[in-house]
Amino acid sequence: MSGLTRTSHLPESRRNMIDNKLILHETEFWTWSLFPNQSYLGRVQLTLRRECNGSLANVTDEEWNDLRGGIKVIERTVSGLFQPDRFNYQQLGNVWNQVHVHAIPRYERFRNWQGVAFLDRKWGDHPLPEPPSPIGELETLKLADLMRAAIGEALA
Secondary structure (H helix, E strand, O other): OOOOOEOOOOOHHHOOOOEHHHEEEEOOOEEEEEOOOOOOOOOEEEEEOOOOEOOHHHOOHHHHHHHHHHHHHHHHHHHHHHOOOEEEEEOOOOOOOEOEEEEEEEOOOOEEEOOEEEOOOOOOOOOOOOOOOOOOHHHHHHHHHHHHHHHHHHHO
16 A cells, blocks of 8 residues: 555654554554555454564553453444444564564455455455455545544444
8 A cells, every 4th residue: 555654653662663644543552544455345453553563462451351342343443334244352462573463354255345246265264364455546545534434323
């Protein structure tokens, strides 16, 4: 997503990993952003706002509770928009050490959004390696706008 802008208000280790235009919501502890590769329609990344490398075991009780609350909102929002059949969660840290969690909606059957068919080709299996995204940058930004509005409604 070469045309997107990177965050500058974040710690150095996070600046090149989250695009400002894909940020959906921020809590006291977490930044919720649309994952650039939307091979799994509605995939979101929740990133700890303070510098913290390693494992979820390193988050505080307050951060953990906030993460759980965020997961509930994301599940409710994505379910309302796309009706996934289940969610997978991953915290790997192999590419980027900063503590972050992937919320990956999974679909037994294809979903259609904006005239594009999203097919979960790995249904019933591990989601990685992820297939290529079926949408480009402009559609991803439209999806971010849709999800940002839906999250705002869910939190109102």
